[in-house]
Amino acid sequence: MPRNGTPSPGRRAAIVAGLRTPFLKAGGAFRDLSAVDLGALLVNELVARSGIPPADFDAVVFGQVVPSLNMSWIAREVVLRSQLPKSVQAWTVSRACASSFQATADAADQIALGQAEVVVAGGAESLSDVPIFASRKLAQALADASRARGLPAKVRPFAGLRPRDLAPVPPALAEPTTGLTMGQSAEQMAQQNGITRADQDALALASHRRAADGWASGKLAEEVMPVPVPPRYKRIAARDDIVRDDTSLEALARLPPVFDRKYGTITAGNSSPLTDGAAAVILVSEEKARSLGLRPLAFVRSYAFAALDPAEQLLQGPAFAAPVALDRAGLGLADMDLVDMHEAFAAQVLSNLQWLASRKFAERIGRAQPVGEVDPARLNVNGGSIALGHPFAATGARMIWQTAREMGRRKARHALLTACAMGGMGAAMVLEGPGA
Numbered sequence: 001m002p003r004n005g006t007p008s009p010g011r012r013a014a015i016v017a018g019l020r021t022p023f024l025k026a027g028g029a030f031r032d033l034s035a036v037d038l039g040a041l042l043v044n045e046l047v048a049r050s051g052i053p054p055a056d057f058d059a060v061v062f063g064q065v066v067p068s069l070n071m072s073w074i075a076r077e078v079v080l081r082s083q084l085p086k087s088v089q090a091w092t093v094s095r096a097c098a099s100s101f102q103a104t105a106d107a108a109d110q111i112a113l114g115q116a117e118v119v120v121a122g123g124a125e126s127l128s129d130v131p132i133f134a135s136r137k138l139a140q141a142l143a144d145a146s147r148a149r150g151l152p153a154k155v156r157p158f159a160g161l162r163p164r165d166l167a168p169v170p171p172a173l174a175e176p177t178t179g180l181t182m183g184q185s186a187e188q189m190a191q192q193n194g195i196t197r198a199d200q201d202a203l204a205l206a207s208h209r210r211a212a213d214g215w216a217s218g219k220l221a222e223e224v225m226p227v228p229v230p231p232r233y234k235r236i237a238a239r240d241d242i243v244r245d246d247t248s249l250e251a252l253a254r255l256p257p258v259f260d261r262k263y264g265t266i267t268a269g270n271s272s273p274l275t276d277g278a279a280a281v282i283l284v285s286e287e288k289a290r291s292l293g294l295r296p297l298a299f300v301r302s303y304a305f306a307a308l309d310p311a312e313q314l315l316q317g318p319a320f321a322a323p324v325a326l327d328r329a330g331l332g333l334a335d336m337d338l339v340d341m342h343e344a345f346a347a348q349v350l351s352n353l354q355w356l357a358s359r360k361f362a363e364r365i366g367r368a369q370p371v372g373e374v375d376p377a378r379l380n381v382n383g384g385s386i387a388l389g390h391p392f393a394a395t396g397a398r399m400i401w402q403t404a405r406e407m408g409r410r411k412a413r414h415a416l417l418t419a420c421a422m423g424g425m426g427a428a429m430v431l432e433g434p435g436a
């Protein structure tokens with residue numbers, strides 16, 4: 001909420017609980033679970049662990065980026081498959097990789113406006129279960145045949161099809177207006193901003209080391225629910241399977257570039273991988289937290305979404321959104337005890353950090369001074385999406401809960417979180433600790 005729209009007393013949105021599934025490489029142990037399955041399992045467990053009576057929940061806001069064609073309203077389905085009362089209303093949001101930032105912003109707004117007291121905000125993604133399309137010609141022939149009467153008329157629409165029209169069409173991770181994939185766009189950004197392969201690999205290594213430490217110390221385990229794996233349900237997935245405690249700069253340096261094989265710098269090691277998983281947080285009004293005896297770990301102080309032309313530098317949205325969220329919070333980058341930046345690619349994180357520190361960029365957005373430098377010791381302190389994985393719509397809620405818990409441990413006053421998203425969009429959110 002902008003400072004000039006500060007919520008009335010008691011209406012600050014407190015983050016009181018959160019949870020996620022393990023984040024697993026797509027095509028792995030979660031391959032038989034849809035995004036709705038993952039979301040419902042997660043929300044059911046989160047509600048149970050929160051100790052908040054199910055009847056007290058007002059709404060669920062849930063994101064999904066790659067749609068399940070036979071289940072297009074994930075949020076309501078999650079309610080209907082969980083222990084929440086069927087009277088809990090729900091809406092689905094999609095803001096690409098910033099979807100659960102959008103869900104959390106919506107929940108915070110509803111609470112600030114006095115329209116809700118207790119809201120679940122999160123998202124789920126199954127990249128094992130992406131829709132496979134029929135070609136346009138085959139789809140038209142099927143539709144024509146379904147309308148036709150009699151066998152000859154039903155068969156006729158298929159007569160003009162060629163073998164290539166029968167091939168299934170997978171969804172593309174490409175930006176529709178530029179035709180470039182996320183990886184190709186990030187590769188262009190690395191070249192335009194002079195981001196070296198060595199710096200990208202160093203950031204990827206830090207992500208793995210910190211995430212591995214997070215698991216070794218037990219910090220991350222407390223944020224992750226165990227999931228019995230179908231079809232036999234004998235195996236339990238309890239840990240992320242992308243984090244590597246044994247990777248090294250040498251191993252990362254050996255990986256070939258994938259999006260520009262000749263001159264590129266982006267590899268499987270310094271990119272976020274395709275991932276399955278779900279994550280959510282519970283937000284309540286300050287008054288409700290008090291009446292339920294809940295201890296808020298953090299409050300949503302402000303947020304902002306921004307966008308630039310995707311043909312320029314697709315994943316630079318955070319550099320535009322962060323200063324707006326900081327201004328709305330009445331704070332500067334130097335006030336942030338923690339910064340959590342979604343790692344779509346190491347090149348994208350480093351490009352955003354470069355612009356935030358740049359005088360030229362400051363001039364472009366009408367500021368007298370650069371937004372500021374981010375101290376690497378405060379950045380993604382428990383690992384980011386490169387090591388933990390990136391189930392698109394779940395990433396924001398994973399970051400928000402992971403950061404809120406770290407704020408609690410450090411008694412931190414403020415944290416800035418950001419995410420880049422398709423379409424040249426960026427999200428930023430400032431959290432404040434209870435002692436701020």
Ligand SMILES: CC(C)(COP(=O)(O)OP(=O)(O)OC[C@H]1O[C@@H](n2cnc3c(N)ncnc32)[C@H](O)[C@@H]1OP(=O)(O)O)[C@@H](O)C(=O)NCCC(=O)NCCS
Nearest residue numbers: 097173182183247251252258267268269271272273274344
């Ligand atoms: C980059 C990408 C194409 C790589 O896919 P992939 O080839 O299936 O990746 P893999 O996990 O199989 O890794 C390839 C190799 O690198 C190795 N590798 C990956 N990370 C490593 C690390 N940190 N250290 C050492 N080796 C690593 C793997 O072991 C594998 O080796 P192998 O071929 O000997 O088995 C895929 O993850 C991708 O498309 N990511 C981008 C997703 C995206 O666009 N997201 C949107 C951002 S918002």
